[in-house]
Every structure is written in structure tokens, then in C-alpha cells.
Amino acid sequence: xxxxxxxxxxxxxxxxxxxxxxxxxxxxxxxxxxxxxxxxxxxxxxxxxxxxxxxxxxxxxxxxxxxxxxxxxxxxxxxxxxxxxxxxxxxxxxxxxxxxxxxxxxxxxxxxxxxxxxxxxxxxxxxxxxxxxxxxxxxxxxxxxxxxxxxxxxxxxxxxxxxxxxxxxxxxxxxxxxxxxxxxxxxxxxxxxxxxxxxxxxxxxxxxxxxxxxxxxxxxxxxxxxxxxxxxxxxxxxxxxxxxxxxxxxxxxxxxxxxxxxxxxxxxxxxxxxxxxxxxxxxxxxxxxxxxxxxxxxxxxxxxxxxxxxxxxxxxxxxxxxxxxxxxxxxxxxxxxxxxxxxxxxxxxxxxxxxxxxxxxxxxxxxxxxxxxxxxxxxxxxxxxxxxxxx
Amino acid sequence: xxxxxxxxxxxxxxxxxxxxxxxxxxxxxxxxxxxxxxxxxxxxxxxxxxxxxxxxxxxxxxxxxxxxxxxxxxxxxxxxxxxxxxxxxxxxxxxxxxxxxxxxxxxxxxxxxxxxxxxxxxxxxxxxxxxxxxxxxxxxxxxxxxxxxxxxxxxxxxxxxxxxxxxxxxxxxxxxxxxxxxxxxxxxxxxxxxxxxxxxxxxxxxxxxxxxxxxxxxxxxxxxxxxxxxxxxxxxxxxxxxxxxxxxxxxxxxxxxxxxxxxxxxxxxxxxxxxxxxxxxxxxxxxxxxxxxxxxxxxxxxxxxxxxxxxxxxxxxxxxxxxxxxxxxxxxxxxxxxxxxxxxxxxxxxxxxxxxxxxxxxxxxxxxxxxxxxxxxxxxxxxxxxxxxxx
Numbered sequence: 001x002x003x004x005x006x007x008x009x010x011x012x013x014x015x016x017x018x019x020x021x022x023x024x025x026x027x028x029x030x031x032x033x034x035x036x037x038x039x040x041x042x043x044x045x046x047x048x049x050x051x052x053x054x055x056x057x058x059x060x061x062x063x064x065x066x067x068x069x070x071x072x073x074x075x076x077x078x079x080x081x082x083x084x085x086x087x088x089x090x091x092x093x094x095x096x097x098x099x100x101x102x103x104x105x106x107x108x109x110x111x112x113x114x115x116x117x118x119x120x121x122x123x124x125x126x127x128x129x130x131x132x133x134x135x136x137x138x139x140x141x142x143x144x145x146x147x148x149x150x151x152x153x154x155x156x157x158x159x160x161x162x163x164x165x166x167x168x169x170x171x172x173x174x175x176x177x178x179x180x181x182x183x184x185x186x187x188x189x190x191x192x193x194x195x196x197x198x199x200x201x202x203x204x205x206x207x208x209x210x211x212x213x214x215x216x217x218x219x220x221x222x223x224x225x226x227x228x229x230x231x232x233x234x235x236x237x238x239x240x241x242x243x244x245x246x247x248x249x250x251x252x253x254x255x256x257x258x259x260x261x262x263x264x265x266x267x268x269x270x271x272x273x274x275x276x277x278x279x280x281x282x283x284x285x286x287x288x289x290x291x292x293x294x295x296x297x298x299x300x301x302x303x304x305x306x307x308x309x310x311x312x313x314x315x316x317x318x319x320x321x322x323x324x325x326x327x328x329x330x331x332x333x334x335x336x337x338x339x340x341x342x343x344x345x346x347x348x349x350x351x352x353x354x355x356x357x358x359x360x361x362x363x364x365x366x367x368x369x370x371x372x373x374x375x376x377x378x379x380x381x382x383x384x385x386x387x388x389x390x391x
Numbered sequence: 392x393x394x395x396x397x398x399x400x401x402x403x404x405x406x407x408x409x410x411x412x413x414x415x416x417x418x419x420x421x422x423x424x425x426x427x428x429x430x431x432x433x434x435x436x437x438x439x440x441x442x443x444x445x446x447x448x449x450x451x452x453x454x455x456x457x458x459x460x461x462x463x464x465x466x467x468x469x470x471x472x473x474x475x476x477x478x479x480x481x482x483x484x485x486x487x488x489x490x491x492x493x494x495x496x497x498x499x500x501x502x503x504x505x506x507x508x509x510x511x512x513x514x515x516x517x518x519x520x521x522x523x524x525x526x527x528x529x530x531x532x533x534x535x536x537x538x539x540x541x542x543x544x545x546x547x548x549x550x551x552x553x554x555x556x557x558x559x560x561x562x563x564x565x566x567x568x569x570x571x572x573x574x575x576x577x578x579x580x581x582x583x584x585x586x587x588x589x590x591x592x593x594x595x596x597x598x599x600x601x602x603x604x605x606x607x608x609x610x611x612x613x614x615x616x617x618x619x620x621x622x623x624x625x626x627x628x629x630x631x632x633x634x635x636x637x638x639x640x641x642x643x644x645x646x647x648x649x650x651x652x653x654x655x656x657x658x659x660x661x662x663x664x665x666x667x668x669x670x671x672x673x674x675x676x677x678x679x680x681x682x683x684x685x686x687x688x689x690x691x692x693x694x695x696x697x698x699x700x701x702x703x704x705x706x707x708x709x710x711x712x713x714x715x716x717x718x719x720x721x722x723x724x725x726x727x728x729x730x731x732x733x734x735x736x737x738x739x740x741x742x743x744x745x746x747x748x749x750x751x752x753x754x755x756x757x758x759x760x761x762x763x764x765x766x767x768x769x770x771x772x773x774x775x776x777x778x779x780x781x782x
Contacts, residue, residue, distance in 0.1 A: 018463035223660025269614025
């Protein structure tokens with residue numbers, strides 16, 4: 001019944017040089033207690049494998065609405081433009097700057113860790129005149145310091161990292177939005193390691209633009225990234241004199257794909273949206289209050305247990321993120337070797353330090369599904385067992 | 392055992408306004424025969440749900456190498472910089488231009504469908520001086536026409552769409568690379584709807600930069616996108632006077648993350664990489680020759696069957712893509728209503744036309760796992776049943 005093939009009588013020979021025959025996919029059962037990804041919730045992994053529909057299918061469009069609505073709950077915002085970007089958290093981070101920065105705009109960035117530097121790099125690529133305020137890695141900015149900086153620099157945008165994944169510090173945002181309104185500037189917040197794990201009130205705090213990742217406290221695999229713009233941010237986007245110099249992340253196009261028009265832009269990552277929906281459903285089912293309390297309670301169990309082992313945390317308790325803890329590596333101990341041993345002997349992943357904290361701390365994440373007392377017990381016992389070998 | 396929570400004595404009330412309680416995820420069993428996504432292969436969906444490891448885990452780094460090597464096989468290239476971009480095909484498309492275009496570079500674009508226009512939009516955002524050559528949607532450029540255009544415009548880059556998803560036309564690339572070398576210009580090819588389904592020899596044809604999607608003939612969900620640069624393209628990237636004005640897609644950074652350094656850039660979408668690896672393994676197991684022949688044979692079965700139903704294809708047989716067929720909607724028939732009926736009554740998705748072809752064609756994809764004779768039978772019988780209702 002099948003006709004003979006007609007293609008390519010003159011085609012070049014096919015090379016088998018790169019024709020690998022790898023083994024069936026199998027991965028060790030890691031407990032991911034580093035800075036992320038954290039382990040996805042089993043229900044999320046199940047949702048990920050659901051059969052596909054088209055990205056313009058009425059069923060998928062209904063799902064897109066649900067994802068948007070559930071993101072608004074997680075962030076406590078009414079922002080209409082609340083969507084998942086079809087990339088990782090870094091893409092959503094870049095989306096805020098690509099859309100809001102016009103060449104020559106002054107952007108004030110609070111740098112107290114790795115991601116402040118990244119914001120600086122990105123903002124410069126979009127032509128911003130970057131001004132920076134600095135704090136040692138692990139410390140945070142006070143309202144008074146922010147007021148002084150706004151008075152001095154008069155920026156169009158103030159960018160702060162709510163949850164610094166490189167340091168484990170929580171930057172309080174209460175009152176910062178009011179301050180930004182006083183100085184007629186937008187407030188941009190990195191909430192990659194806080195959304196779904198740490199109290200977060202975008203609207204009450206006056207945050208105008210925010211982004212997050214899926215693979216932290218939402219317990220969804222990486223590859224899709226929450227993004228939101230409020231009215232003041234959208235007004236700035238609409239006032240642009242020049243087109244957004246980034247096609248993939250241009251919210252004047254992406255917004256129409258996710259908005260009521262559903263104008264084709266790119267093909268949304270269908271299965272990653274299934275997974276994110278399930279992850280956000282888990283947040284809604286548990287409720288934000290219970291979820292934030294769980295993260296706090298489990299983190300305190302870790303902190304107390306680390307102290308009992310004679311270990312010290314890098315960040316002052318008041319400003320510690322429950323989702324990510326930086327632990328000082330005791331003098332004379334090879335931090336990398338400890339982490340390698342935890343991975344090889346017990347399938348436990350913890351992270352090392354970045355930048356100023358490289359070699360000085362371990363980073364321990366207790367996020368989403370992994371934020372459970374038994375996870376803490378496993379890690380504490382493993383540390384208790386492994387550390388004496390390295391003293 | 393758990394300590395009392397200490398957080399947020401002064402926190403605002405939590406709003407339940409957006410706290411949706413959606414139903415358990417379920418999607419209808421669609422047969423996706425539109426322009427993409429196509430149905431993922433069952434083995435790919437299974438791989439997608441595999442438990443996660445960290446993105447810097449030795450197991451994941453080994454997997455990254457396998458994905459890169461298998462992509463080289465699929466594209467028939469030895470290019471070292473062959474990676475999946477952490478976004479959809481449009482992100483990989485933008486990555487080629489973001490990295491290769493410097494402000495003022497002349498870029499010649501062959502426009503014979505929707506994606507030529509998109510390349511133009513993107514290239515302009517990166518400051519290119521775009522020159523275009525046009526053909527009616529569904530036709531292709533001859534070598535002689537390309538030579539004349541290169542002589543006239545003397546571009547730094549020639550961009551052609553190998554497989555125009557909007558028209559179903561296959562642009563022959565044999566000899567174009569030699570021509571580009573003669574005129575000292577780079578050849579950039581869109582292979583979104585050809586990789587894994589249509590003969591493609593990047594190195595033999597002298598293609599310097601290419602990108603693709605995962606959700607077409609590779610039968611992987613959307614959300615990760617093949618990308619490659621050859622030596623001549625990398626030399627241009629290294630000669631840049633200005634940084635790449637796009638952080639997420641900057642190959643001078645991304646390349647180091649996927650290269651031997653493994654320098655942290657962003658968090659790769661772990662599970663999407665599992666899925667892509669499985670999809671590429673299926674290509675390697677079947678072999679390119681058998682896979683290309685299968686796509687051609689099954690497409691011819693469709694074309695003959697459509698003719699028997701009195702329907703005509705838009706593209707001349709010689710230049711038809713086996714992966715995507717544009718079918719002329721007979722006069723007096725409401726194309727959208729037919730597509731809606733196929734979806735609602737039989738769970739079969741086909742696509743409509745874009746741009747010049749809007750309202751004039753249906754787009755039928757037979758890609759990857761869906762390129763099977765029984766798929767064609769199902770669709771033909773459904774059309775035979777549905778069409779008389781609309782005449």
C-alpha cells in the first residue's frame with residue numbers, strides 16, 4: 001500500500017559518527033536540598049506526562065486562565081498581566097528589564113548577592129544607566145537606606161532581590177512600594193526563592209514588577225517562570241519610544257498571546273504548563289498561610305539542629321529565608337568534599353557558595369515538597385555522620 | 392517537636408480572591424495533526440516524568456553531553472556548539488540573530504511565508520539593516536535567484552527557512568552554503584519543521600547557523616529548542632565589538648554552561664532535557680534514512696488520499712514538505728468550521744492558514760510519532776465523513 005520513497009537521489013551519505021546509543025534513562029533518587037531545583041512534587045511529575053493538546057486548543061486556553069489566576073493567588077496580586085514566561089527564572093528576570101528599561105533610564109539596584117550583579121548585567125545590556133547600592137552578602141537594606149539612595153539617585157526603577165538565593169537573606173519589602181511612589185519610580189522584585197514559600201504580598205507592598213522560578217518553593221521542574229507587571233509598569237511599557245529590543249520576551253506581544261486576543265506568538269510549553277498548574281493547585285489547596293508556616297517551622301527545625309551540631313548560619317535569624325539557609329563551613333573543613341560525600345554516599349544534594357561566599361558556606365534549600373520535618377532529620381543525621389570524617 | 396511559627400505578626404490579610412480550586416488535570420486524547428505541537432512519543436512522555444537530579448549533578452552533565460551528541464547526529468553536523476536552548480523554537484530563532492547580528496549588519500532574508508517575516512522583525516530589533524527577497528507563499532528560491540540577490544545586496548548573513556511551517560514548502564539548501572562562502576556571508580537556516588523528518592545535512596550544505604523546535608518531527612513537547620553554530624558563525628560572534636544585547640540567549644555565556652567549563656548561567660530545564668534525549672534516542676534507533684523515508688512515504692499516502700477526495704495541495708509536489716501539507720480549502724467551504732468539527736467530533740486537530748494563506752488552506756502535520764499510515768487513514772476517513780456536511 002505504501003508508495004516507494006521519492007526523495008533525495010543525490011543526497012550526501014549519512015554519517016553515523018554522532019549516532020549514540022545511550023542506555024535507558026535512569027536517574028538516582030536524589031534528595032535535592034541545594035539552592036534549586038528542589039524535588040518536584042510527585043503529583044507535579046505525574047501532571048507533566050499528561051497527553052498533549054494543541055496550544056490553541058480550547059482546553060489549553062482554559063488551563064492558561066487557571067495558571068494565571070493561581071499565580072495571582074500565590075503572589076497576592078490582582079495584576080492582569082500575570083503569566084508564566086516560556087523559559088527559566090532567568091528569562092523572566094530578563095523580561096522585566098527588557099520591557100521596562102529604555103536606553104538612558106536610570107536603574108538603581110540593591111546588590112547584596114549574586115543576583116543583584118546579574119540584574120546589573122542585564123539592565124546594562126538594555127541601555128540602563130545603572131546605579132548600585134551595596135551591602136555585604138547576607139545583609140539587607142533598611143527603609144532609611146533605601147530612602148537615602150532614592151533621594152541621591154532618583155532612578156526610574158528600583159530593583160531589589162526579595163529572596164537572595166546566593167546568600168539566604170530576605171529583603172523586607174514592607175513600605176518600599178510607598179517609598180517608590182513618593183519618588184515616582186517603579187519597584188521591581190526578584191521573588192525566585194520566595195514565591196510559594198515565604199510571605200509575599202505584591203499588591204500590599206506596592207511591587208510593580210516581579211518574576212520567579214518554578215523549581216524552588218513551587219516544586220515544579222525548571223523551564224517555566226512566573227512573571228507579572230502592575231498598572232504602573234504597564235504604563236511605562238506603553239510609553240516606550242522604542243520597541244522592546246527582545247522579541248521572545250516582548251510583553252506587548254506575549255501579553256496578547258496570554259490575554260483575551262490569544263494572538264499567536266510562540267508555542268507555549270504545554271506540558272510545563274500542566275506541571276505548573278498542578279504545582280499551583282497544591283499551593284491553593286494547602287493555603288498560603290499554612291504553606292508559609294510550614295516552611296518557617298521546618299526551617300527552624302533545621303537551624304536548631306545545625307546549632308546542635310555546632311554549625312552556625314551566615315544570616316541573622318530575623319532576615320533568614322526559610323527556603324534557603326547558608327551555613328558557615330567550619331575552619332579546616334573542605335566544604336566541597338563534604339557535599340560530594342553527601343551526594344555519593346546518601347544521594348543528598350546541597351549547594352556551595354557563590355561569589356563572596358564561595359568556599360565559605362553551604363547552601364541548604366528546604367523548598368515546597370522538600371520542606372518536611374523528615375527531610376531535615378535525614379540531612380541532620382547525614383551531616384552528623386559525615387562531618388567527623390573531615391575534621 | 393516543631394517550634395511555633397515566628398513569621399509576620401504584622402502581615403496583611405491573605406486574599407482568597409484568586410484561590411481557584413480547579414478539577415484534576417485531564418485532557419482529551421487529541422490526535423495533533425496541525426502545524427505543531429505534534430503528539431509526543433509515549434516513551435518521551437514517560438522520560439519527562441523521571442525523577443529529577445540537580446542541574447550540576449554529574450548524572451545530568453553526562454546527559455547534557457548525550458543530548459548534544461544526538462543533536463549533531465540529527466542535524467548531520469560536527470559543530471561543537473550544538474545545544475538545546477532553554478525555551479521554545481522562537482527563542483532559538485532569536486538566539487541565532489541576537490548572537491550573530493551587530494548593529495548595521497546587512498541581513499538578507501528570504502520571505503516566502505510567515506517565518507521570514509518573523510526573522511525580519513527579530514533582526515531589526517538587533518539593529519540589522521534588513522534586505523528582503525520575496526516569493527509568493529508556498530514557492531521557493533532557486534540558486535540563480537539567490538546568487539543574484541547576494542550580488543545585489545552583499546549581506547553579512549543570508550537567512551532562509553528550510554521548512555516553512557506556514558506554507559509547507561521545502562527550500563532546497565544544496566549549494567547555498569557554497570554560494571554564501573563565495574560572497575563571504577553566513578548561511579542561517581530555520582529547520583523547525585524539518586529536523587528529524589526531512590533530509591538535512593548542515594555540514595554538507597554549508598549551513599553556519601540553525602535552530603529547530605522540539606515539538607515537530609522530534610515528537611517531544613515544546614519548551615526546549617535545538618540550536619547550533621558552526622566555526623564561521625562562532626568567529627563572527629567572537630569578533631563582536633558590542634556584547635550580545637540579550638543575556639538569556641548570549642552564547643558566549645550559554646556556550647560555557649554547555650561546554651567543558653560548565654559555568655553556571657541559568658538552570659537548565661531538567662525534565663525537558665530528559666524528554667529531548669529520549670526523542671533523539673528514537674531518531675538514532677530508527678536511523679535518519681529510515682526516518683526520512685517513513686515521513687516521505689506516509690506524506691505521499693496523505694497526498695494521494697486527499698486527491699482521491701477531490702482536494703488539492705497548495706505546494707508543487709517537488710517542494711512539498713513531508714512533515715507539513717497545506718491543503719486548499721475548496722470554494723464555498725468554511726475551513727474553520729471543518730477544523731472545529733474534526734476537533735469536537737473526532738479529537739483530530741488540524742491547523743488553519745496564516746498571513747497570505749489565512750482562510751485559504753488547512754495545514755496538516757504528519758510529524759515524528761504521528762507519521763504513521765494509520766494516522767493518515769483516520770484523518771482521510773474523518774475528512775470523507777465531515778466534508779459533505781459543509782458542501
